[in-house]
Amino acid sequence: MNWLLVIAGAMVGAPLRYLTDRAVQARHDSVFPWGTFVVNVTGSLILGLLTGALSAGAAGPHAQLLVGTGFCGALTTYSTFSYETLRLAEAGSGAYAAANVLGSLAAGLAAAFAGVSIAGALWA
Secondary structure, eight states, X not given: OHHHHHHHHHHHHHHHHHHHHHHHHHXXXXXXXXXXXXXXXXXXXXXXXXXXXXXXXXXXXXXXXXXXXXXXXXXXXXXXHHHHHHHHHHTTOHHHHHHHHHHHHHHHHHHHHHHHHHHHHHOO
């Protein structure tokens, strides 16, 4: 049963990641990987909200499998982030590569903390 929840979440998260990435990237005339940045930060926010909901008892282990492992696991992408950062560095765009690493880390952590804080305010 648990693996079905993970699969169901991933079936929504993976295509949403692809579609969001393409939609965001199409709106930016830049070598910076905005699409991957957006899906990773969004996934961090959602996972923060879920973590806060779990801590408050407003969500259970099934939600964690469906949303956390399945949906967020398929929505976010560390491998693409790594590849795009390497590609930027190899192309001589070291400043963009560094901005991608630092910006993704800072924004992802901020989004996760914001999600936990929002969930805490909602279910306190």
